[in-house]
Amino acid sequence: MIAETTSQKAQAYYEQAEALYVSLYGPNFHHGYWPSPDDGTTYEQALENLTDQIINRVGAGARDRVLDVGCGIGGPAIRLARTTGAQVVGISNVATQIEQATASASAENMAEQVSFEQADALGLPFPDESFDAAIAIESLIHMDRDPALREVARVLRPGGVFTAADFCLNAPVTPARQQVLDRYRDLDTLSSFHLFDDFPPMLRRAGLEPLELLDASSHVEKSVKMWWERTEADLENLTNQYGEQELSDFIGLFDDVITHGGPEYLFFTARKPTSPRPPQNRP
Numbered sequence: 001m002i003a004e005t006t007s008q009k010a011q012a013y014y015e016q017a018e019a020l021y022v023s024l025y026g027p028n029f030h031h032g033y034w035p036s037p038d039d040g041t042t043y044e045q046a047l048e049n050l051t052d053q054i055i056n057r058v059g060a061g062a063r064d065r066v067l068d069v070g071c072g073i074g075g076p077a078i079r080l081a082r083t084t085g086a087q088v089v090g091i092s093n094v095a096t097q098i099e100q101a102t103a104s105a106s107a108e109n110m111a112e113q114v115s116f117e118q119a120d121a122l123g124l125p126f127p128d129e130s131f132d133a134a135i136a137i138e139s140l141i142h143m144d145r146d147p148a149l150r151e152v153a154r155v156l157r158p159g160g161v162f163t164a165a166d167f168c169l170n171a172p173v174t175p176a177r178q179q180v181l182d183r184y185r186d187l188d189t190l191s192s193f194h195l196f197d198d199f200p201p202m203l204r205r206a207g208l209e210p211l212e213l214l215d216a217s218s219h220v221e222k223s224v225k226m227w228w229e230r231t232e233a234d235l236e237n238l239t240n241q242y243g244e245q246e247l248s249d250f251i252g253l254f255d256d257v258i259t260h261g262g263p264e265y266l267f268f269t270a271r272k273p274t275s276p277r278p279p280q281n282r283p
């Protein structure tokens with residue numbers, strides 16, 4: 001028997017969960033970002049704000065070619081292209097997402113600047129050093145970080161910048177919270193959780209130099225309540241499309257995350273060095 005890879009599991013998950021995702025997030029399959037927890041920003045605006053946090057950090061411009069690793073149905077890639085003028089290539093391992101993202105780029109007259117392809121992030125179909133910058137919004141959460149980061153480092157040109165939004169843990173967790181995390185991982189086909197402090201060495205192992213790591217948990221934590229409200233508001237439709245059991249699993253998870261806390265949330269930015277590292281064995 002051939003074991004199912006993490007990528008195949010995530011693929012099957014996203015194929016099945018697409019209706020729920022579109023209902024919860026629209027074209028942005030990620031958390032919202034609020035300037036402060038009691039801020040009045042709407043959910044729709046908060047979803048775009050999170051993309052903007054990534055766009056501002058990656059700092060791409062009109063002459064750049066940018067890779068979006070795990071692009072969902074294309075909301076962030078199209079926004080990045082529109083606001084910076086960059087050429088953007090989005091990849092996802094789910095064919096229906098690529099179809100939807102491509103249709104959205106055409107509908108928004110962005111097809112000349114943004115394209116989408118089905119591909120596995122762990123084996124990118126691009127030559128070495130073929131991108132000026134890269135982003136990954138909540139896609140590394142499904143991947144073994146070491147090989148995924150190595151692939152990003154490979155396709156970046158020297159000096160190229162990579163910004164990601166990822167899950168992490170800030171400290172060893174209580175048993176109650178560990179149960180929630182296990183449930184989250186199973187239900188959302190997540191890969192392992194890593195400590196915040198593990199990220200700098202992880203980035204260096206992949207050949208990337210960390211520039212900034214930021215715990216953004218307090219800015220995104222309102223998202224879970226929003227998922228809850230949206231799911232309740234669209235319950236009948238979602239139950240029909242998705243099935244009662246799956247939906248109640250998700251609602252149970254949202255409740256657990258609100259009560260016990262889910263993973264922490266970080267933004268990190270790293271750069272591929274412009275010259276090889278100096279030899280380490282000098283006295």
Ligand code: SAH
Pocket residue numbers: 006007010011014027028029030069070071072073074075076091092093094097119120121122136137138139140142143
């Ligand atoms: N970045 C997008 C989507 C986030 S959802 C957004 O913010 O809207 C996570 C995405 O990662 C999905 O598109 C999923 O299909 C993709 N993904 C997960 N594992 C992948 C892999 N191994 N290769 C390519 N894409 C992957």
